[in-house]
Amino acid sequence: xxxxxxxxxxxxxxxxxxxxxxxxxxxxxxxxxxxxxxxxxxxxxxxxxxxxxxxxxxxxxxxxxxxxxxxxxxxxxxxxxxxxxxxxxxxxxxxxxxxxxxxxxxxxxxxxxxxx
Amino acid sequence: xxxxxxxxxxxxxxxxxxxxxxxxxxxxxxxxxxxxxxxxxxxxxxxxxxxxxxxxxxxxxxxxxxxxxxxxxxxxxxxxxxxxxxxxxxxxxxxxxxxxxxxxxxxxxxxxxxxxxxxxxxxxxxxxxxxxxxxxxxxxxxxxxxxx
Numbered sequence: 001x002x003x004x005x006x007x008x009x010x011x012x013x014x015x016x017x018x019x020x021x022x023x024x025x026x027x028x029x030x031x032x033x034x035x036x037x038x039x040x041x042x043x044x045x046x047x048x049x050x051x052x053x054x055x056x057x058x059x060x061x062x063x064x065x066x067x068x069x070x071x072x073x074x075x076x077x078x079x080x081x082x083x084x085x086x087x088x089x090x091x092x093x094x095x096x097x098x099x100x101x102x103x104x105x106x107x108x109x110x111x112x113x114x115x116x
Numbered sequence: 117x118x119x120x121x122x123x124x125x126x127x128x129x130x131x132x133x134x135x136x137x138x139x140x141x142x143x144x145x146x147x148x149x150x151x152x153x154x155x156x157x158x159x160x161x162x163x164x165x166x167x168x169x170x171x172x173x174x175x176x177x178x179x180x181x182x183x184x185x186x187x188x189x190x191x192x193x194x195x196x197x198x199x200x201x202x203x204x205x206x207x208x209x210x211x212x213x214x215x216x217x218x219x220x221x222x223x224x225x226x227x228x229x230x231x232x233x234x235x236x237x238x239x240x241x242x243x244x245x246x247x248x249x250x251x252x253x254x255x256x257x258x259x260x261x262x263x264x
Binding site for chain 2 (some may be wrong): 015032041104
């Protein structure tokens with residue numbers, strides 16, 4: 001059942017992205033930036049947590065979960081350390097993703113050469 | 117040539133995109149990415165016996181690695197061209213944008229090429245993410261006291 005929910009949620013998010021891309025003049029960079037902001041916005045009232053409970057990894061794969069993880073880490077630290085925690089904990093949960101992306105793409109860029 | 121006639125000619129020869137088909141492809145490919153993610157999470161939970169949160173991190177790293185490797189091998193550009201939003205909205209798109217920027221500027225050297233340009237395409241995602249997360253986080257901290 002969780003597989004079906006993952007398929008539906010991730011598919012619908014991508015479908016919304018495709019509709020925005022096809023019907024406006026926005027580029028792929030605009031769409032991903034909008035989605036990150038939307039993901040962070042949905043976390044003000046804790047809506048995105050319910051999506052993750054419902055769709056599991058399907059809600060963590062789209063880029064919206066990046067915004068969600070940023071605000072989630074910041075708030076978790078802020079509840080312990082006060083207002084400065086918003087800055088201290090900003091990258092707590094996304095650090096694995098960003099570090100992995102930087103390290104992997106640097107090493108692979110050393111090994112491979114661009115095609116054509 | 118008149119401006120309007122020129123516009124009409126341009127309109128005539130611009131290839132029409134089939135929006136319904138594009139939407140369908142994006143839905144299916146995006147959904148499949150979600151299923152692959154969920155399958156990886158289940159796999160790591162069962163095989164490595166780690167809690168759900170750690171399995172999610174491993175899943176992210178795996179998808180980023182696959183995205184980077186396929187970009188280097190040259191497959192991913194064609195797939196992104198076909199699937200569009202179905203592949204660049206999931207985290208693989210983040211990896212793809214980063215890897216292609218790193219590869220494109222490789223010839224300009226390590227520091228001025230790869231180092232300076234790696235975040236050329238993905239920088240906007242991180243900047244808007246951090247700014248919006250800070251503003252919304254502040255809002256929620258004031259409204260609800262930051263309990264997550």
